[in-house]
Amino acid sequence: MLFPTLSFAAFFALVLPASWLLMPHRVRWRVFMIAASWFFYGAADWRFVPLLAASTVANQLFALLIHRATGPTRKAWTVTAVATNLAGLVWFKYAGFLSLTLQTTATDVGIHAHVPLPEVVLPIGISFFTFQALSYVIDTSRGKIVPAPFLDFAVYLSFFPHLIAGPIVRAAEFLPQIKKKIDPRRVDVARAFWLISAGLFKKVVIASYLGTYAADPLFGFPHQHAGVEALFGVYAYAVQIYMDFSGYTDIAIGLALLLGINFPQNFNAPYAATSLQDFWRRWHMTLSRWLRDYLYIPLGGNRQGEARTYLNIMLTMLLGGLWHGAAWTFVAWGALHGV
Numbered sequence: 001m002l003f004p005t006l007s008f009a010a011f012f013a014l015v016l017p018a019s020w021l022l023m024p025h026r027v028r029w030r031v032f033m034i035a036a037s038w039f040f041y042g043a044a045d046w047r048f049v050p051l052l053a054a055s056t057v058a059n060q061l062f063a064l065l066i067h068r069a070t071g072p073t074r075k076a077w078t079v080t081a082v083a084t085n086l087a088g089l090v091w092f093k094y095a096g097f098l099s100l101t102l103q104t105t106a107t108d109v110g111i112h113a114h115v116p117l118p119e120v121v122l123p124i125g126i127s128f129f130t131f132q133a134l135s136y137v138i139d140t141s142r143g144k145i146v147p148a149p150f151l152d153f154a155v156y157l158s159f160f161p162h163l164i165a166g167p168i169v170r171a172a173e174f175l176p177q178i179k180k181k182i183d184p185r186r187v188d189v190a191r192a193f194w195l196i197s198a199g200l201f202k203k204v205v206i207a208s209y210l211g212t213y214a215a216d217p218l219f220g221f222p223h224q225h226a227g228v229e230a231l232f233g234v235y236a237y238a239v240q241i242y243m244d245f246s247g248y249t250d251i252a253i254g255l256a257l258l259l260g261i262n263f264p265q266n267f268n269a270p271y272a273a274t275s276l277q278d279f280w281r282r283w284h285m286t287l288s289r290w291l292r293d294y295l296y297i298p299l300g301g302n303r304q305g306e307a308r309t310y311l312n313i314m315l316t317m318l319l320g321g322l323w324h325g326a327a328w329t330f331v332a333w334g335a336l337h338g339v
Contacts, residue, residue: 001043002164003251004204011040012255019259020184030151030178033259037158041125048123051088056154058084059133063140063147078141082134089130095120097326125164127323129157131290136171138294148175161256165248167266168286174261182260195254202247210240242271245284276337291320314338
């Protein structure tokens, strides 16, 4: 179920008034929001609702074990939690890519072996809720947060406005907002509707038009286009990507605001950036901050000399590229930005 659809409009028309009525009742609101979010997720494929539920239970258990442990035991539980989350992400998102790469490499070196390609269906949004779960257990290990009550964490991980395509909201940003009673009379309705309207215009009007009449014809039939026409198609594609992604994020932020939750900003005029470094401070900002705080800095950041700094930047951008998609083109894109 995608945001700019009639089915979602009907879904939200039922969820919004029910949410406002239940806001004064903390437990009922949480239970309702979990049920609504699981229904929203199941509308894409009900087979993956148990995966989301399992991730919720497992990461809450990991957080409790990490919080109660000390010394080497705490580190061991943290490593186990991180490895478990990454194993699930790798299996569902990268198993086919890794198998195909292995088979292609073997063939290139003269080894004719059949590597079975697992038929794995990619659960929608798994990259987003896995990264949020990782931030929860890692921040618990670092002592930045304490494990939340189970219902609070379940709302955080499954909250439908950010479940499919972000932004990546951290537990420290989300959980304090639902610990206090949300007053529907204090909801910034005007800003919410402005964000939703602007997001719909970006995604449905601008992105769709540029995709249909400029980008898709160029990349679908590249041999039929050249010169200025091809250049226009390339720029149109760049604008289409931005309008599509930022528009969806604007809608997500607006929907969350109507439900009483503030999300962090995710885009800030990225094409006005003056450098690649500045670009990544403006584009998908919640992902950039996540990669910085949970990958680049733990690798050593810029604290271990110039050579190690360059290596850490390259590893971060490579994995950031791979996070966007399971293909060598995304790896090359990450490497280009790393360079």
